[in-house]
Amino acid sequence: MEIITIRKDHFPEIAEIYRQGLETGHATFETNVPTWEDWDKGKLKHSRLVATLDNTVVGWAALSAVSDLCVYGGVAEVSIYISNNHQGKGIGKALMQKLIEESEANDIWTLQSGMFPENKATVALHKNAGFRIIGHREKIGKLGNTWRDTIMMERRSKTIGIN
Template structure:
């Protein structure tokens, strides 16, 4: 497996992975499938903002997963906090690809000068919770029944990792 920066040529694979998650997982709290144009707009906005979009590529060149991070919230006071996402193709889940992508995102966020990385996880997703904990995240909040999908209320777990030990905030 090789982790690299995503390119526009990866957009069809990113779209397939994203839409599979929308259809089958509680990880993305929407029922709306993206179009290729939606994914391109998302990708272009990330790149324009200097934010990473990375992919895990198998030996045969297949994209098996992707990850990215973006602003946790839009107000200036949150500018050193990013929220990440990692998604894996169904047949490759549980094989270490998500962990490799998440660890790379942590390294990139540190290198970019961010202070905290946030994961927003479905409260029932024990595999994602375990993955985040294995990568140094802690559960720092539970928001009960704030979302819904597949006809049920969903709890949102906030998992965070402080990336540095600076005593006072600085700019990125």
């Protein structure tokens, strides 16, 4: 497996993996796969990673800003998705480790992530990477006609933003 920086030509495979996540009903409140332009606009320009096996994208990770306020410039939200055929093989762990390294190299001191509590693999991935649960949001939004809860998790860097 190789972890490399996302290029625009990776997007069809990224979009397919995202679509697979949408189909689970436990990955996101979103209901449609974005265009490259919308995806690109919504993600930070650094810390965009794909995991590839035999030149095929099998997972991706990227960061989004949590706010436009400058005081939150070192806080980012994690997106991480693994293809259905490659889950449970350590790809998420490897992507998350590299994402943490990249984020800290770009002065991100706090990573946060919101997830559905039913998404046990994602909760475990984050816990194993040093994230902690900081809250539960009850019926925070609807997916279709169903109110959904989310868990908020956070990881504070031990090396960036501690002065």
